Amino acid sequence: MEKTSMFNNIFLVMEDITNKVMKSKYNPFYYHGALPQFIMYILFLSGLLLFAYYVPTIDNAYFSKNLVNAYTSVDYITEQIPFGAVIRAAHRYAGDAMVIFIVLHAIRVWATDRFRQYRWVQWISGVVLFLMVMFIGQTGYYLIWDERSLLLTRMTVSALAAIPFCGEFLSHWFMNGRTISNLTLSNFLFIHIGLSFSLMFALWIHYVRMTRPVITPPPALNYALLGMVFILVYLFPLTETKMANMATQPTMSEVDVIFLWPYQLLAAVGEYPFWIIMLLLLVGLCIIPGNIYGAKPVEAAEVVNNKCVGCRLCSLDCPYQAIEMVPAPADSRFKLLATVKAQRCSGCGVCVGACAFDAIDLPNLEDAQVTAKIKELIEAS
Numbered sequence: 001m002e003k004t005s006m007f008n009n010i011f012l013v014m015e016d017i018t019n020k021v022m023k024s025k026y027n028p029f030y031y032h033g034a035l036p037q038f039i040m041y042i043l044f045l046s047g048l049l050l051f052a053y054y055v056p057t058i059d060n061a062y063f064s065k066n067l068v069n070a071y072t073s074v075d076y077i078t079e080q081i082p083f084g085a086v087i088r089a090a091h092r093y094a095g096d097a098m099v100i101f102i103v104l105h106a107i108r109v110w111a112t113d114r115f116r117q118y119r120w121v122q123w124i125s126g127v128v129l130f131l132m133v134m135f136i137g138q139t140g141y142y143l144i145w146d147e148r149s150l151l152l153t154r155m156t157v158s159a160l161a162a163i164p165f166c167g168e169f170l171s172h173w174f175m176n177g178r179t180i181s182n183l184t185l186s187n188f189l190f191i192h193i194g195l196s197f198s199l200m201f202a203l204w205i206h207y208v209r210m211t212r213p214v215i216t217p218p219p220a221l222n223y224a225l226l227g228m229v230f231i232l233v234y235l236f237p238l239t240e241t242k243m244a245n246m247a248t249q250p251t252m253s254e255v256d257v258i259f260l261w262p263y264q265l266l267a268a269v270g271e272y273p274f275w276i277i278m279l280l281l282l283v284g285l286c287i288i289p290g291n292i293y294g295a296k297p298v299e300a301a302e303v304v305n306n307k308c309v310g311c312r313l314c315s316l317d318c319p320y321q322a323i324e325m326v327p328a329p330a331d332s333r334f335k336l337l338a339t340v341k342a343q344r345c346s347g348c349g350v351c352v353g354a355c356a357f358d359a360i361d362l363p364n365l366e367d368a369q370v371t372a373k374i375k376e377l378i379e380a381s
């Protein structure tokens with residue numbers, strides 16, 4: 001059995017079981033891409049509320065009583081603002097949930113073989129989205145400006161400085177100067193918020209080749225997800241940490257494995273092996289959409305020009321925007337003619353079903369055969 005189809009079967013079994021437990025309309029497997037998108041809205045809203053009270057400075061003025069800095073402003077949100085602790089914890093756990101759902105979504109599209117060839121744009125933009133989300137989450141941890149933030153900042157600075165040729169520049173960019181200062185935290189806040197908004201642009205690229213991406217889970221699923229985040233908030237309230245003190249050298253203690261695993265790796269292997277492993281991981285993720293797992297070449301749909309009446313139905317139904325309507329030749333009775341962009345076609349056959357004029361076919365597959373295949377699949381499901 002082919003590697004991907006074995007995983008596909010595992011997913012089909014899990015989906016089938018879920019369909020027996022709940023209505024298929026609410027099956028979370030059918031919203032694997034939409035769930036991280038919904039969590040992003042929770043993050044934007046909770047982040048906005050936190051931003052209202054956050055002060056991005058590291059000033060610790062000998063830890064005086066009325067000190068206002070990043071750490072004390074986060075403490076103020078947690079202790080003084082009504083539901084501040086809940087919003088903070090919801091922001092953190094929603095971030096964790098987003099990463100988990102993104103990874104599940106990526107595994108799902110990989111396992112069901114929906115990532116190759118014409119879908120490479122979705123895959124590569126997905127990898128970029130994943131990196132962005134990871135970096136946004138990590139900068140969130142620097143913003144608290146507790147001992148862990150100081151340790152992570154110092155580790156990042158030394159990891160960046162170790163990069164040949166541009167290391168010094170990158171570490172200075174990261175600190176927004178030559179040392180850690182108030183400007184460093186402004187930079188972290190800028191990265192955290194700026195990259196969050198940039199997710200919208202990256203998502204546009206992610207969706208641009210899909211005609212009808214499923215981006216909204218049903219409200220019941222959204223409420224359930226929100227409920228789960230609040231259960232986590234209740235079960236695992238955020239614990240108090242110590243303010244960063246530049247004169248001390250904090251060590252690695254409790255870290256969030258979801259966002260901060262790269263730091264555990266960095267601490268374990270050191271800077272150079274860390275960058276080599278990261279680079280290999282990135283290259284590995286980017287070349288997956290190539291044909292390395294033995295992709296079957298897709299045979300694109302073909303239009304029978306003299307039968308096409310230019311009704312557009314195929315182009316409206318094609319899920320991958322692979323059909324373009326072009327002006328029909330001068331001797332035609334019709335205005336438009338369908339043409340298939342072969343490099344985008346998945347050979348799914350939707351257009352064959354959409355055309356009432358037998359004017360579009362899959363090579364080596366008569367439309368009667370396509371209809372029979374669809375019936376077979378419906379009966380099997």
Ligand code: HEM
Nearest residue numbers: 033034036037106109114115122123126127129130213214
């Ligand atoms: C912020 C993170 C992400 C969000 C919100 C997101 C969202 C989505 C959505 C809504 C779809 C359409 C699904 C459908 O209509 O069934 C989709 C498709 C897709 N995503 Fe993502 N995605 C994210 C990250 C990723 C990552 C990390 C990867 C892989 C590395 C990835 C790879 C893909 C692929 C290949 C498709 C096309 C699947 C198909 O054509 O059926 N995405 N994504």
Ligand code: SF4
Nearest residue numbers: 318345346348349351
């Ligand atoms: S087979 Fe038809 S509907 Fe499917 S991707 Fe190709 S052109 Fe679009």
Ligand code: SF4
Nearest residue numbers: 308309311312314355
């Ligand atoms: S549905 Fe058929 S007739 Fe209509 S534009 Fe497409 S190929 Fe032509």
